[in-house]
Amino acid sequence: xxxxxxxxxxxxxxxxxxxxxxxxxxxxxxxxxxxxxxxxxxxxxxxxxxxxxxxxxxxxxxxxxxxxxxxxxxxxxxxxxxxxxxxxxxxxxxxxxxxxxxxxxxxxxxxxxxxxxxxxxxxxxxxxxxxxxxxxxxxxxxxxxxxxxxxxxxxxxxxxxxxxxxxxxxxxxxxxxxxxxxxxxxxxxxxxxxxxxxxxxxxxxxxxxxxxxxxxxxxxxxxxxxxxxxxxxxxxxxxxxxxxxxxxxxxxxxxxxxxxxxxxxxxxxxxxxxxxxxxxxxxxxxxxxxxxxxxxxxxxxxxxxxxxxxxxxxxxxxxxxxxxxxxxxxxxxxxxxxxxxxxxxxxxxxxxxxxxxxxxxxxxxxxxxxxxxxxxxxxxxxxxxxxxxxxxxxxxxxxxxxxxxxxxxxxxxxxxxxxxxxxxxxxxxxxxxxxxxxxxxxxxxxxxxxxxxxxxxxxxxxxxxxxxxxxxxxxxxxxxxxxxxxxxxxxxxxxxxxxxxxxxxxxxxxxxxxxxxxxxxxxxxxxxxxxxxxxxxxxxxxxxxxxxxxxxxxxxxxxxxxxxxxxxxxxxxxxxxxxxxxxxxxxxxxxxxxxxxxxxxxxxxxxxxxxxxxxxxxxxxxxxxxxxxxxxxxxx
Ligand code: BES
Ligand code: ZN
Numbered sequence: 001x002x003x004x005x006x007x008x009x010x011x012x013x014x015x016x017x018x019x020x021x022x023x024x025x026x027x028x029x030x031x032x033x034x035x036x037x038x039x040x041x042x043x044x045x046x047x048x049x050x051x052x053x054x055x056x057x058x059x060x061x062x063x064x065x066x067x068x069x070x071x072x073x074x075x076x077x078x079x080x081x082x083x084x085x086x087x088x089x090x091x092x093x094x095x096x097x098x099x100x101x102x103x104x105x106x107x108x109x110x111x112x113x114x115x116x117x118x119x120x121x122x123x124x125x126x127x128x129x130x131x132x133x134x135x136x137x138x139x140x141x142x143x144x145x146x147x148x149x150x151x152x153x154x155x156x157x158x159x160x161x162x163x164x165x166x167x168x169x170x171x172x173x174x175x176x177x178x179x180x181x182x183x184x185x186x187x188x189x190x191x192x193x194x195x196x197x198x199x200x201x202x203x204x205x206x207x208x209x210x211x212x213x214x215x216x217x218x219x220x221x222x223x224x225x226x227x228x229x230x231x232x233x234x235x236x237x238x239x240x241x242x243x244x245x246x247x248x249x250x251x252x253x254x255x256x257x258x259x260x261x262x263x264x265x266x267x268x269x270x271x272x273x274x275x276x277x278x279x280x281x282x283x284x285x286x287x288x289x290x291x292x293x294x295x296x297x298x299x300x301x302x303x304x305x306x307x308x309x310x311x312x313x314x315x316x317x318x319x320x321x322x323x324x325x326x327x328x329x330x331x332x333x334x335x336x337x338x339x340x341x342x343x344x345x346x347x348x349x350x351x352x353x354x355x356x357x358x359x360x361x362x363x364x365x366x367x368x369x370x371x372x373x374x375x376x377x378x379x380x381x382x383x384x385x386x387x388x389x390x391x392x393x394x395x396x397x398x399x400x401x402x403x404x405x406x407x408x409x410x411x412x413x414x415x416x417x418x419x420x421x422x423x424x425x426x427x428x429x430x431x432x433x434x435x436x437x438x439x440x441x442x443x444x445x446x447x448x449x450x451x452x453x454x455x456x457x458x459x460x461x462x463x464x465x466x467x468x469x470x471x472x473x474x475x476x477x478x479x480x481x482x483x484x485x486x487x488x489x490x491x492x493x494x495x496x497x498x499x500x501x502x503x504x505x506x507x508x509x510x511x512x513x514x515x516x517x518x519x520x521x522x523x524x525x526x527x528x529x530x531x532x533x534x535x536x537x538x539x540x541x542x543x544x545x546x547x548x549x550x551x552x553x554x555x556x557x558x559x560x561x562x563x564x565x566x567x568x569x570x571x572x573x574x575x576x577x578x579x580x581x582x583x584x585x586x587x588x589x590x591x592x593x594x595x596x597x598x599x600x601x602x603x604x605x606x607x608x609x610x611x612x613x614x615x616x617x618x619x620x621x622x623x624x625x626x627x628x629x630x631x632x633x634x635x636x
Contacts, residue, residue: 035176035338036400037165038083039107039117042174045073045080048126050183052171055211056231058156058190061144064134065188067171072126079122080129083168083175085115086138092120095128102131112401115168115175131172140624141166145290149621150232151248151308155192157232159289159305161298161623164339164404167224178337178448180221188213189231196246196287197229198222198300218301220280221446223335228300230287239286240264247288251308255288258311259321266322266356273355274329275438277445281328286321292591294623296320299327309590312559316521319369323353329441337448339404343395344454347416352437354417355430367492368522370421374487375529377414381481382536383598384409390480395419396451405625410594415483419476422485423458426467436461451477499523503530510545516553521560524553528566535573546576556582565595572602580607584614591622593629600630 034043047069054065071080084104092102101121106113120129135142145157160170168175184202187195191212199218206213216229232248237256239245240263247255267284271277283302291309297320298305304324310317330352331345350373358366384392391397392407395415399407424433439461444453455473462468476483488496498519505512519527535541550556555567568586571579587599603611615634619627 035178037114037339037404038174038176039081039110039115040083040174040176040179041077041079041081042176042179044075044077045071045122047080047082047174047179047181048072049181050171050173050227052183052185052227053188054185055188056158056190056195058144058158061137061142061158062135063139063142063170066130066132067173068128068130069172070126070128071120071122073122073124077122079119080127082118082120082172083115083165084118084172085140085166085169086136087118087169087172088134088136089118089131089172090134091132093130093132095130100129112403114165114403118172133172135170139166139169141170143292143623145292149292150290151250152233155190155233157230157248157290159230159232159293160228161294161305161625162228163225163298164342164408165225166405166625167227171224171227173224173227175224177223177225177335177339180223180335180446180448182217182219182221183227184215184217185227185229186213186215187229187231192233193231194234194246195229195231196234196285196303198226198303200282200302216302220301220332222301222332223448226299226301226332228298228303228305230289230303230305234287240267240284242267242283244283244285245288246285246303247308251288251311254311254313255286255306255308258313258315258318259286259306262315262318263321263325265360266318266325267328269356269359270322270326270329270352273352273359273434273437274326274441275434277329277333277438277441279328280333280445284325284328290591291589292621292623294591294593294626296592296594297324299324299331301328301332307592309561309592312521312561314521314559316560317562319353319357322356323349326352326356329445333446334441334444335448337450337453339407340396340399341449341451342404343412343416343419344449344451346413347395347419350413350417351420355433363492364494365520365522368495368520368526370417370487370491371496372522372525372529373410373414373417375526375533376410377418378482378533379529379598380410380414383601384411385481393480394478396477406629408593415476418483418485418487421487421490422476422483423471425490426471427462427465432462495520495523496526499527500530503527503534506531506541506545506549507534507539510542511548521563524558524560524563525566528555528563528570532566532570532573535570541570541574543574543576543578546571546574547578550578561590561592561595565590565599568599569602572599572606575606580610584610587614588618588621591626593626596622596626597629600634604634 049070051068054063092100103119104116107117141160141162147156150157185197188211189195191210195214197216199216202215202217234246235249235252236244236246239260243263245255281301286304286306289305289307293307296307326349330348336344354366354369381393558564568583
């Protein structure tokens with residue numbers, strides 16, 4: 001139980017609340033200083049470093065241990081407020097072991113429920129406080145898989161996913177992307193298992209009885225959402241001069257084949273596209289996640305998480321690897337200050353990722369990727385509009401009262417990337433953008449910035465370029481729906497025409513007879529996107545035509561999850577019962593939100609009962625963020 005005494009100056013309207021930007025966000029006065037998704041008082045007292053020691057208890061499915069926080073007062077305040085969510089705080093002590101006053105409460109006056117506040121008394125300018133705590137079964141950052149749910153089926157598995165605001169359910173912290181701190185983490189796990197965390201190993205693995213302790217350190221200051229780890233029966237292999245791949249033994253070889261060598265090629269090329277800024281993290285490693293992972297990839301530093309779904313065997317899904325690598329500069333060094341600025345992380349990363357792939361595989365391939373992305377944008381805009389939340393189609397949306405995970409869509413990715421393509425035309429091409437990116441990364445590395453900071457920097461950098469006056473910032477940043485920009489006039493179209501004409505042929509005559517053996521996976525995605533768009537627009541594709549298509553192109557048997565997802569989606573949208581078993585199988589083996597949510601939505605329109613029964617069977621397989629969102633429209 002917490003001590004009875006109420007910590008002083010607890011409310012946000014206390015005597016010492018004059019707002020000043022925290023050290024981590026150096027931005028001009030007048031900008032927003034508080035983070036709407038965090039209760040922490042980081043502009044008054046800043047967490048400078050974190051040292052975690054946790055025991056991973058698979059029997060109870062909890063983490064237990066302590067988190068030491070080094071806190072510096074920036075203002076004359078006598079307390080620090082941290083974010084916590086469903087954590088059981090047991091005790092808070094000073095370095096010398098003496099007890100400190102603390103209190104967990106529902107934040108007074110909070111408009112939305114993003115967790116609780118943990119208020120801890122401070123008695124010096126720099127204070128080390130140690131919070132002893134346990135996670136609970138409700139901790140949304142954690143996924144526990146029973147051994148039967150793993151690839152090897154012999155050992156259980158546990159991993160974390162803290163972005164966007166789940167970090168507070170893993171540790172008490174200032175859970176805002178505006179705060180960066182170095183950290184260390186020591187993880188004690190059953191001896192048969194390995195822990196890999198988002199840092200570099202520090203010191204030897206220590207075996208004690210039937211457990212082992214793995215230690216990692218992250219010396220580059222990072223946001224709470226980048227603190228993460230996976231614990232499982234893992235083996236490792238080299239995939240590049242600074243890169244190791246970790247995976248369950250049964251998938252390691254396939255992972256190695258998929259990522260070997262290209263990982264280094266991607267790092268070097270990404271560095272060129274951002275204008276040469278150093279790779280600051282030392283190693284770049286990949287941990288293969290179970291296919292229930294809610295994302296394709298997650299840019300945890302020194303330990304990108306990559307879904308096992310993205311290993312089809314032909315490297316056709318490695319653009320995601322390029323994407324996560326680009327986050328080493330964009331996102332992990334230059335960071336969105338608030339979640340409304342998420343496009344500064346993801347839109348930039350998508351733009352640069354495709355520049356990287358264009359550089360390596362040619363402009364035609366870049367054009368293809370851009371068009372696949374444009375279709376993703378079209379689908380996202382359509383879904384958000386239909387759902388009655390058109391405000392979420394803005395690049396800089398107002399999401400102060402929404403969980404960023406619920407605002408998540410392809411809009412910040414694709415509208416953001418499209419905006420940068422548009423700006424590329426305005427400033428005169430790729431080299432001009434690279435010169436600007438060099439300056440952007442140099443200026444903002446290690447900092448958290450808002451959309452306004454990007455805009456000011458861009459305008460200053462290109463002040464002599466007349467055409468910059470043409471940019472309609474309001475339209476791009478705050479307009480809803482699809483932007484007024486014709487991508488096809490600016491992208492290389494050489495790989496596009498054949499997928500469109502193939503799709504047109506099926507739509508017009510219910511068949512096609514052309515050689516398709518050379519077509520790339522992304523061309524198949526685009527082909528299926530054309531068909532899906534046509535069906536949404538009212539066209540019909542007959543059941544025999546769908547069956548013939550499957551016979552010809554073997555979509556049901558594809559190892560490419562992006563193609564398979566689109567095939568199931570098309571089938572559901574055509575109300576084709578022949579696709580139901582395949583869709584059920586897909587939903588039982590992949591947990592990535594961008595597939596699962598649209599598929600359940602389409603299935604709900606088609607066969608609501610079946611949608612519900614498939615969801616019931618799989619809900620413990622998905623991560624909680626996905627389960628919650630699907631339940632929101634299926635459990636009604
Ligand atoms: N950082 C994101 C994943 C993420 C975003 C997790 C928001 C939680 C909240 C990661 O870099 C990402 O963008 N993944 C994409 C990859 C794709 C765009 C190539 C994904 O998983 O879909
Ligand atoms: Zn990303």
